[in-house]
Amino acid sequence: MSIQWFPGHMNAARKKAAEAMEKVDMVIEVLDARVPQASCNPMIEQLRVFRQRPCLKILNKSDLADPVATQAWLDRYNRQKDVHAVALSCKKPSDVTKIPALALKIAPHRGTALKPLRIMIMGIPNVGKSTLMNALLKKRVAKVGDEPAVTKMQQRLYLGNNMVLIDTPGMLWPKIEHPTDGLMLAASHAIGSNALIEEEVATFLADVLLTRYAALLSARYGFPTEGIDGVSVVEGVAMRRGFRLKGGDLDLEKAAHTLLQDYRSGALGRVSLETPDSRIALLASYKSEPRLGEPQDAMIESGDD
Numbered sequence: 001m002s003i004q005w006f007p008g009h010m011n012a013a014r015k016k017a018a019e020a021m022e023k024v025d026m027v028i029e030v031l032d033a034r035v036p037q038a039s040c041n042p043m044i045e046q047l048r049v050f051r052q053r054p055c056l057k058i059l060n061k062s063d064l065a066d067p068v069a070t071q072a073w074l075d076r077y078n079r080q081k082d083v084h085a086v087a088l089s090c091k092k093p094s095d096v097t098k099i100p101a102l103a104l105k106i107a108p109h110r111g112t113a114l115k116p117l118r119i120m121i122m123g124i125p126n127v128g129k130s131t132l133m134n135a136l137l138k139k140r141v142a143k144v145g146d147e148p149a150v151t152k153m154q155q156r157l158y159l160g161n162n163m164v165l166i167d168t169p170g171m172l173w174p175k176i177e178h179p180t181d182g183l184m185l186a187a188s189h190a191i192g193s194n195a196l197i198e199e200e201v202a203t204f205l206a207d208v209l210l211t212r213y214a215a216l217l218s219a220r221y222g223f224p225t226e227g228i229d230g231v232s233v234v235e236g237v238a239m240r241r242g243f244r245l246k247g248g249d250l251d252l253e254k255a256a257h258t259l260l261q262d263y264r265s266g267a268l269g270r271v272s273l274e275t276p277d278s279r280i281a282l283l284a285s286y287k288s289e290p291r292l293g294e295p296q297d298a299m300i301e302s303g304d305d
Contacts, residue, residue, distance in 0.1 A: 017168050020120060021047045024166060025107045026054045028099070030123035030132060033059035033087055034066075034272050035188050036073045037279050038181040043173045044122050053120075054082040054106050058099070060128040062087035069272035076276045090128040096135040100163060113161045125170030126190050133157065133167050180204075180282055184273045189264050199234065202256035205263055206230035208273055216269040220262060234259060 021027075027048050032039040036059055048055055057077050062070055070087045077085035084106055088095035103119055104110075110117040123129045134140050136159055157165045172191070176182040183204040186196045207230035209217050214225040223236045237243070238255035245251045262268045274282075 017044075017120070017122065017171070018047055020166055020168075021051045021053065024053065024118040024120040025110050026056065026103060026117070026119055028056045028058060028103065028119055028121045028132075030058050030060050030090075030121065030127045030129045032124075032127045032188050032190065033062040033070050033073075034064060035184045035274055036077075038184040038274060039124050039127055039188070039190060041122070041124050041171055041173055043171065052082070055084070056099070056102055056106055057083060057085040058090075058132070059085060059087040060090050060132070063089045063092075064266040064270060066270050066272035069275045072276050090132040090135055093135060096132065099132075099136065100159065103163070111162045116158075116162050116164050118164045118166070120166045120168065122168050123170060124172055124185070124190050125192075126188075127170070129167065129170065133165065136165065178282060178286060187260060187263060187273065189260075198260060199252055199256040202234050202259045203230035205259060205273075206233035209233070209263075209268070209271070213269065213271055216271065220268050 027044070029040070029044055029048075036057075040057075059065070059070060059073060065087075074085050074087055077083050084102065086098070086102065088098070090096060103117060107117055109115075121129055121133065137157060155167050157167065159165055170190075172185075176185070182191070183201055185191050186201045187205045206217075210225055210228070210230065210233065217223075217225050217233060221237055221240050223240060225233070228236070234252055234255050235250055237259050238250040238252055241255065241258060243251035243254040243258070263271060
């Protein structure tokens, strides 16, 4: 299944972001720490690199991600030009308070009353941008929701006298090149539910979990995982939870939704769906050039984590 989701407001948001990029000093890109590169919008990277703006990549939801995988991603990103990466949770005030100092360090020539630091906050839908904005400003200025694409308009906000924050709507890109990326984004709730079939997404998620986190599946649902596949996992969840349709058939739709919600909420445990090494393997399997925004060494390095 190839998942694509690019509502009309995202195209308008891209045009406005391109105009605003010229007038900012740096970019904060919010990523999902469980799927950092899959949640990295190549359009954002293109705009940023074209304007030569430094970037602070925030791997948000790090409390839900595998810490070993997260550290590997931080190591990778922090070797890239004009990029500084940190992992945190935008829901933790103590984490968010570190961000202004990091931003000033990246753009030390700004940050005064006469020359405030102008920061554009970007990211795909539902990665936590609005939560970050509200935490930075210590008040509710951006609508927060559990559905992607809550923010529809760009807004300009002031963080004291020294910083200006430009919040942008969550943007995906017109064509997701790798089907696996679409599935990872769908599993992580960055794509609207109207664009996917939950049973197929849950089966994909279950296959990844079987490969890397089989023990977490067994601990959560109480069935052995040896010799089974993703479809069997969804069926197992239905049987263990007693999800049945009228007539007695397994309610696989409810089971799929439950598995996805347990992953998204962290009830399964700390899970990452991709690592730098798995990204290299993914790109090699498609036998294509790295997409815009991919580290250019991704096709030739087998891992440095």
